Amino acid sequence: MAPAYLFRGEVGWFDECLSRIERVRRDHFPGVTVDELDPIGQDVDEELQSRLAISQKLSRGLMQHYGFPTELMDATTSLETAAFFSRFEARGTVRGAFAVFDMSVLLSGSGTVIGLCDHPTALRARRQEAYAVHHRTHADLKHPKAVLDMGITWYTFLSDPLERSRLALGRRLLSVSDDQTAGLLRLWLDDSVAKHQKVTDPAARYLAHRIAHCPLVTRVISWRGPGQPKEVEPITPDQAHISIDEQLEIDTSIKLWSRMHPDINRR
Structure with missing residues (x-):
């Protein structure tokens, strides 16, 4: 209702x-x-x-x-x-x-x-x-x-x-430490910037200071062989016992998305 x-x-x-x-x-x-x-x-x-x-x-x-x-x-x-x-x-x-x-x-x-x-x-x-x-x-x-x-x-x-x-x-x-959607959204934002091109520094900073910063964490559920994951599934930082350093996530996002940092393309 x-x-x-x-x-x-x-x-x-x-x-x-x-x-x-x-x-x-x-x-x-x-x-x-x-x-x-x-x-x-x-x-x-x-x-x-x-x-x-x-x-x-x-x-x-x-x-x-x-x-x-x-x-x-x-x-x-x-x-x-x-x-x-x-x-x-x-x-x-x-x-x-x-x-x-x-x-x-x-x-x-x-x-x-x-x-x-x-x-x-x-x-x-x-x-x-x-x-x-x-x-x-x-x-x-x-x-x-x-x-x-x-x-x-x-x-x-x-x-x-x-x-x-x-x-x-x-x-x-x-908090987004238990929120899987937040991590997926940021992953797809990373992918979009990589697919098109990096944005201007003001746009990168604008997004970085507003997007909920949650690292995407995955867990291996099956293996092809030693050290070779076959299937993975997303989990939350809480499930992986990982704490979120929000300022580090913001700084990394700016470097990853901004044209001011052309050589940085991965977290």
Whole structure:
């Protein structure tokens, strides 16, 4: 059964609320262009649909959830999850915001809602009770017409310093160490860059700081002979008892994807 409401948490208060790809389109990130990102996105989308046997809607929703820029906006059925993201990396910003989507209004018009909680390997999306939202007409969720047509109510608040301890408990929501889909998505992103060509350094840095960084780990399930694997299967870092060094993963991704590092082509 569809939820009655969805929630979205944001740090601070800004005049606009745009999707990642719309912000790229409006030049919020100098040197990053849709023309560079689109071929990679198409490759990753096709791989997700084919390898995980999922619909295009779910594929795009998972791409959004794991950090690739799309037209979609992140949302959740969990008020606790929205509260976490309204304070996550807030630093000195004491103001936070919530959007509440009335599903009866959102789905009665040109709105699209994609549930991301059903795929068995997308554990982070399930932990966050994640959804993705899109409207065919409205790019800015704070525009008065979008607020009306999508059934959105925005709330702002001032945070309390005592919330910091509670916020720390929510960091598990971000973990991908037990999430197989995150590792596969990054593998297919690597493959796409290798298939086309490396991207500009701003584009590589943009992706590296947003994609969920999870190494793809495999386990041998049968052998041809000594030291010759016949079949392997993907497993998670947790299953392999491997810890993730996020900064190392980011730095390696930049070198692998950026034209500034032409001689680096493998992790």
